[in-house]
Amino acid sequence: MSSGIAHRCALPDASFEEAWQSIKIAESVKTRLLAQSILALTLRPAVPFETAPLHGLIVLAGDPGTGKTTLARGLASRVAAMIKGPKVTFLQIDPHGLASAALGKSQQQVTTLFQQTIPEAGMGGLAVVLLDEVETLAADRRRMSLEANPVDVHRATDAVLAGLDLLTRTHKNILLVATTNYPQAVDPAFMSRADLVEMIPLPNAEARGEIIADTLRGLAKRWPRVADLTRDLTTFVAASDGLDGRRLRKAVVGAAAMSIETARDPGLTTSQQVLASIKAAGRSAKEAGREAA
Ligand SMILES: Nc1ncnc2c1ncn2[C@@H]1O[C@H](COP(=O)(O)OP(=O)(O)OP(=O)(O)O)[C@@H](O)[C@H]1O
Numbered sequence: 001m002s003s004g005i006a007h008r009c010a011l012p013d014a015s016f017e018e019a020w021q022s023i024k025i026a027e028s029v030k031t032r033l034l035a036q037s038i039l040a041l042t043l044r045p046a047v048p049f050e051t052a053p054l055h056g057l058i059v060l061a062g063d064p065g066t067g068k069t070t071l072a073r074g075l076a077s078r079v080a081a082m083i084k085g086p087k088v089t090f091l092q093i094d095p096h097g098l099a100s101a102a103l104g105k106s107q108q109q110v111t112t113l114f115q116q117t118i119p120e121a122g123m124g125g126l127a128v129v130l131l132d133e134v135e136t137l138a139a140d141r142r143r144m145s146l147e148a149n150p151v152d153v154h155r156a157t158d159a160v161l162a163g164l165d166l167l168t169r170t171h172k173n174i175l176l177v178a179t180t181n182y183p184q185a186v187d188p189a190f191m192s193r194a195d196l197v198e199m200i201p202l203p204n205a206e207a208r209g210e211i212i213a214d215t216l217r218g219l220a221k222r223w224p225r226v227a228d229l230t231r232d233l234t235t236f237v238a239a240s241d242g243l244d245g246r247r248l249r250k251a252v253v254g255a256a257a258m259s260i261e262t263a264r265d266p267g268l269t270t271s272q273q274v275l276a277s278i279k280a281a282g283r284s285a286k287e288a289g290r291e292a293a
């Protein structure tokens with residue numbers, strides 16, 4: 001695969017759709033993402049850019065572990081399933097594969113990406129391109145630190161913006177979905193080109209209940225007694241306030257690691273262990289938050 005491409009496949013993709021279903025979030029968010037994506041693909045070929053300046057770019061912003069990458073992939077697949085007909089290709093960009101310490105190299109790679117790799121993926125159909133962790137690709141030019149080769153990063157961001165402008169005017173069959181943990185570290189000119197910036201929140205109580213139940217059900221397929229733990233769902237939900245989806249799933253599964261016995265036979269995991277594991281995850285999340293602040 002050419003440098004900077006993390007993944008390429010045909011859409012729809014069954015595993016992406018399953019992942020989309022696994023993300024518990026207000027249905028209105030999923031609908032908004034789908035509608036905006038479909039509109040971009042419907043409207044852009046039909047109306048001049050000057051009238052309707054849609055770039056075909058959606059940004060998902062939010063804390064780590066809130067399901068952004070999973071949602072972006074699921075969205076790509078759902079869009080492909082709904083726009084029946086043309087061949088749809090999925091491309092996931094690995095920004096770290098592009099960044100290079102050698103002066104000017106990443107700039108050239110970015111240009112190749114936007115002028116060649118992405119348009120090629122859309123040839124004869126549509127392409128949905130995931131720009132994961134876009135703060136690396138389109139770093140805010142005003143926040144460049146001196147030791148991090150500011151000239152090169154500056155040029156790379158310039159190249160992303162130039163590439164984006166050219167791409168969106170000449171290739172209206174391409175949808176870009178970008179994710180970031182640090183919207184404030186992404187260049188504002190990039191953010192301003194987004195048709196929709198969706199803030200992906202930490203899961204609320206309802207979503208946490210679904211995530212915990214879903215995780216327990218998954219375990220119960222192999223260890224049926226785990227299903228009994230759903231009796232204490234309300235307690236688990238109350239204790240898990242502030243946890244992201246990734247930490248929460250890990251905490252539920254990790255409850256079995258509270259003793260060697262349950263690690264060997266997760267079917268023996270108790271409610272007390274699940275609760276203790278969730279509380280421990282909450283404490284470490286708080287500490288991590290304090291360190292970051
Ligand atoms: N709202 C949610 N509902 C269900 N599962 C979730 C939710 N949020 C996160 N997860 C789970 O957490 C894991 C991580 O999700 P994902 O990698 O998509 O997060 P992310 O936002 O891209 O994280 P990062 O910013 O660190 O890249 C996945 O296994 C996903 O199923």
Ligand SMILES: [Mg+2]
Binds near residue numbers: 068069070132179
């Ligand atoms: Mg991610």
